[in-house]
Amino acid sequence: MLLEALAEYPYEGLTRELLSLGMSWAVMNAGLEPDAEELADAFEGALLSLRGRVKAHTSKMGRNDRSSFDKVLMAWFGRSAPETYGELFELIVKETIGLLRGGKLDPEESLTAVMVTKDSTYLGVEYDGRTSRTPGKKPQTDHYAILPAIIKQPEYYERQSGFLVPTTGQKAQIRLDPLWFSFMALGFFTAFAGFMGGRYYLMTRQGVEAFWPYEIEDVLENGLLPLTGAGLSGRISLSTEELYEMKLAMKLAEEGKTVxxxxxxxxxxxxxxxxxxxxxxxxxxxxxxGLSDYLSSYVRKIESLSVGGTQIFVELKEKNLTVRKYPLWALVDIAEKELGKGVSGDGEMLAYIFVKDLYRAINGGRRELINDAIFRLFRQGRALLEGSGRASGEFRKVMRTFMWREHLEVLL
Known part of the structure; x- marks a missing residue:
């Protein structure tokens, strides 16, 4: 039933990937052919597993979305729209659980009702708060919710396109019943890796339905959730791809998680x-x-040396607090600052160049490239520390620890 429903969805892209992630919770906890009670239990279990990110900060709804959802939520549940998108998604999933348990939504009827017209794509049944029915030739649009702007608009507009010019061709307005909306909402929470600096970070796995039903638990719970969780807990933002991936892998290594x-x-x-x-x-x-393997080994070796009495950490000041960091972690932070501030002097971009070289060497899987990158930084760092070149006090402090023989052995 769930495979057939996803196959009927007519578009590729972000919305499809979120729907498949949301449906994965049902597959994992109730199989491919869940009844209403099993689906309600699966939704409850998903909300419990995702409770940390369900309560995470998200943006307020725009005026148009707020007005639209006020109307449909009042019709569906007798509720007005909340302020944020996260609150909206949580509300719809919780209320849909009640509809399923109360016999007001039939999963099979909803999942087999996909209609594409000239102006709209209707996912699910017409639901007016009391009864549901398969849509006729002219579905009642007020009985469906529109796709929220934070999901719909990214599929239409990209930075490289002209102002308000769709890059993927015209798509019909997507309208969802409570069940389809709940799948999309759970997919959003599963993919959610943070909302920072006014930007959403979402991680999806294209074709995740290929792992239904037997492998999906491993892919979800030992794959995507640790990745998005690391992004959330580490508040990792994107400056460059290399630094984002390094910091994500560093967070996983700190937490002792394998993906x-x-x-x-x-x-x-x-x-x-x-x-x-x-x-x-x-x-x-x-x-x-590759990064996770290398950085997990790095952490284990430094922790092992600590047990033996050799401390390879850098103490730095952050917001009037003293924090202890692994030397490589501290260097990655400096590399990010270099990009943001445009460091001048003989040490210009030295940290970032090294981190980028190390990133490429690790992903290339060639030990000699890793060795070359490390020894290059050591030569340049030694010249900087012993010469008259200018560099920040923080960079000098990190490099003094970074260049210890014991740390060199860990890096190699």
């Missing part, structure tokens, strides 16, 4: 409100398997 290789490649969607429109600024294909 199943089946989940890769993961697509990172960077979505921002540009003017009055949410646009997809960038999509990035992520594969952290």
């Amino acid at each position: 199943t290789e089946n989940v890769y490649p993961v697509t990172l969607h960077l979505i921002s409100l540009e003017g009055q429109v949410y646009t997809e600024l960038k999509t990035v294909q992520l594969n952290l398997s």
